[in-house]
Ligand code: ADP
């Protein structure tokens with residue numbers, strides 16, 4: 304059974320804007336899917352429907368064996384990573400990482416263990432007491448990833464997480480995400496307009512155009528087609 308099953312999904316915004324039409328993707332457990340395509344092709348709309356940040360007009364989205372169309376974001380077993388980091392500026396790195404777990408009533412020893420593990424993976428140990436403003440862009444993006452990792456969700460949803468970084472750092476962070484992917488094996492959907500990022504990270508690429516699937520396949524299949 305698919306870890307995430309997107310079936311016949313469509314989105315019509317107010318004013319009859321057809322952003323996404325008839326999308327079906329069965330995402331296997333542990334698979335890393337990258338959504339690519341030109342600006343306005345519907346990548347972000349599709350990701351946000353899976354996340355529960357946008358209502359679904361047509362079709363169904365299932366995570367595990369649950370249809371999540373009507374389920375609040377907080378009830379879906381997912382974690383999202385954004386390009387703007389979405390960190391709490393007044394909290395330390397440690398508190399940023401611990402926040403979601405504390406809200407869920409996770410015991411303190413468990414929080415400490417998970418934060419320590421994420422900090423080790425992301426090389427954030429020296430910065431745990433700092434505020435986000437005292438971090439570099441790359442370090443902030445690592446904290447944003449750390450917040451997703453500590454939750455141990457069934458799936459990660461990435462919305463252009465590297466597009467605010469300079470070109471050199473994008474390459475470094477791309478490699479780090481690849482390492483994390485190997486290590487954690489968490490089912491992921493990753494949105495980008497960067498072709499190299501897509502090629503490096505994807506098990507399967509989904510090329511969208513005008514809100515529909517234009518191509519779907521392994522990176523070499525997709526990019527070597529005439
Ligand atoms: P992408 O992420 O590929 O750039 P989007 O999903 O943001 O594409 O947008 C797909 C289409 O839906 C575009 O035509 C866009 O203008 C439209 N759209 C996106 N968000 C809204 C909205 N909130 N209301 C109306 N139209 C929207």
Ligand code: ADP
Nearest residue numbers: 354376377379381382383402403404406450454
């Ligand atoms: P965290 O700080 O770890 O993101 P929160 O307590 O802020 O955790 O989030 C509670 C739930 O709401 C999470 O399980 C997540 O699924 C959802 N959620 C929070 N923020 C977002 C967001 N920006 N986009 C999508 N889902 C979100």
